[in-house]
Amino acid sequence: MKKNIIFLATALVLSACQQKDNFDASGNFEADEVIVSAQQDGELISYSVQEGSKLKTGNKVGQIDVKIATLQKEQAEASIGALNQKTSNVDEQNLLIRKQLAVQEAQLDQQLHERTRTVNLLKADAATRKQLDDIDAAIDQLRKQIAVTRQQLSVNDSNTNTQNRGILSEKAPLEKTAAQFQEQINKGQIINPIDGIVLVNYALQGEMQIIGKPLYKIANTNTLDLRAYITGTQLPQIKIGQTVKVRIDQGKKGYKEYQGVIKWISDKSEFSPKTIQTKDERANLVYAIKVRVKNDGYLKIGMYGEVVF
Structure with missing residues (x-):
């Protein structure tokens, strides 16, 4: 009997060792x-995260108040719109000068036609040399006037373009500013980054959030x-x-x-x-x-x- 008990005990020990090993x-x-944290400062105005809930990548689960960033973006966009109103339209400024140039060119055509007629009359002794000289002088004067008028158009174009470039040079920085405010607006949205189950929730709707503050943990x-x-x-x-x-x-x-x-x-x-x-x-x-x-x-x-x- 004693031998049986010893054998049984030994077998149990060996069995336990086998199970253990x-x-x-x-x-x-x-x-x-993954710990999802706030990317913007402000009040958590909406929030739908609950522990144990399953979330998909890209789900919007909350919103941080971004009214200030929205107003700042609208202000930057309004400033961009105001710049466009400050620019000048060179065509409108040159309209009167172009009409003046058209008159001068028409007068030149008329004088050239008159010179041809006078040359023919001079050959037939029906006109004097002085008449031809007067016409040549008038033609030369008109050509000088046309050159000045065209130069004035060129100067107006250059001045207006320079002025407009100076005004519109402020547009690019304002557009960058508006883009920065838009990024702040985007970061006010709490977007779930991965498919998974919420393990721990740290936040509640109505709480104030700061950048980097944990909202929830998901895996x-x-x-x-x-x-x-x-x-x-x-x-x-x-x-x-x-x-x-x-x-x-x-x-x-x-x-x-x-x-x-x-x-x-x-x-x-x-x-x-x-x-x-x-x-x-x-x-x-x-x-x-x-x-x-x-x-x-x-x-x-x-x-x-x-x-x-």
């Missing part, structure tokens, strides 16, 4: 968590990483991209198994965390690895898991 690494599940839990630890002797047995077995304890139901892929292996050793078991518990230095696992809804951040190579 029936894994190659262990650790906890984690996810890439994509469709896939989780099991951060586990292995000994130096196990390191040569694994590689990145390797498929391994991951399991979680379901109590009386035993283990629930998943397929995982090794996504990362640390290149530096560290002291074994107190809460982590290794296959060789005597090992002081271990290496961290991450095993990517597709989540079926049962896996939770922080849950304990085991890896079998």
Whole structure:
């Protein structure tokens, strides 16, 4: 009887050791968590984030008051509009001068025609030389007047363009200012950056926000990483991209198994965390690895898991 009891005790101890060592690494599940922060100062006038809610990338989940930035943008746009009214239209300024030039050119054409007629009459002794000289003098005078009028048009064009460039040179800085205010307006919108579940909510509607203040924490839990630890002797047995077995304890139901892929292996050793078991518990230095696992809804951040190579 005593021998049976000793045998049974020995078997239980061996069985326990086998169960305990029936894994190659262990650790906890984690996810890439993103803390969404305010990008603008002001009152949180609308906010729809709740812990546990699922959000999609690009969802607008809140609005910070941006009335001041909106008014400043409108002021900059009004200043741009005022600049356009200050500019001059050179065609309107030159309209009278162009009419004067047209009259002078018409008079020149008439004098040239009269000179041709006078030359013919002079050949027939029906006109005098003085009449031809007077016409030539009038033609020369008209040509000088036309040259001055055209120069005046050119000067008006140059002066007006210079004046307009000086006025419109203020437009580019004002447009940049309006764009800056628009950026502030855009940052007043709280846009969710990733697909995921809200883990923690830090804000409430009506609160005052400042740039950089956390609003909520979100993580994509469709896939989780099991951060586990292995000994130096196990390191040569694994590689990145390797498929391994991951399991979680379901109590009386035993283990629930998943397929995982090794996504990362640390290149530096560290002291074994107190809460982590290794296959060789005597090992002081271990290496961290991450095993990517597709989540079926049962896996939770922080849950304990085991890896079998």
